[in-house]
Amino acid sequence: GQQLNQSPQSMFIQEGEDVSMNCTSSSIFNTWLWYKQDPGEGPVLLIALYKAGELTSNGRLTAQFGITRKDSFLNISASIPSDVGIYFCAGSNDYKLSFGAGTTVTVRA
């Protein structure tokens, strides 16, 4: 089963708004990752975090690796229609990724 607790489960946002989602775990991870999945496609990596406390940006996306190594958040600034999709957090220590259940983002034009 899923080890990671991701919230919120879904969100409706207005175009231009900022979005924030987070992920918590009962286990420590050495790497935190954020993926986006469009319908009928596989997950695509957005941001990878390798160090506790690290804050990393990728365009309008910003993610942080929690200092306890048990949590991470993702921010999307100035959302646009193509931000629609399901966002997954994932933690890894070695060969496998453990995923959260996802946050579904729907943008209102």
Added chain:
Amino acid sequence: DTGVSQDPRHKITKRGQNVTFRCDPISEHNRLYWYRQTLGQGPEFLTYFQNEAQLEKSRLLSDRFSAERPKGSFSTLEIQRTEQGDSAMYLCASSLGPASTGELFFGEGSRLTVL
């Protein structure tokens, strides 16, 4: 296209039939993974190969499931005597280094529907 490719993209089968999925990883990647994703959930790890060696299998992988990577290149995932609970998206991924590097690339998945 040099990404991870999976075939077939969609498979509908009757309960009790056998199905096989194929995954072609990115050519220089020696690590290959299978994940299963059900509706409303994130992907769940099934198994992992490094070259042709299957190094880890999840307890989700019952004895009806078998995965192979005979020459360390493409991989197959076979499900025997399918059950309705096997309906899911089966995702393949590949990487050059460990998954924890984040440099892991997913294919588009093979969606299985068991009637």
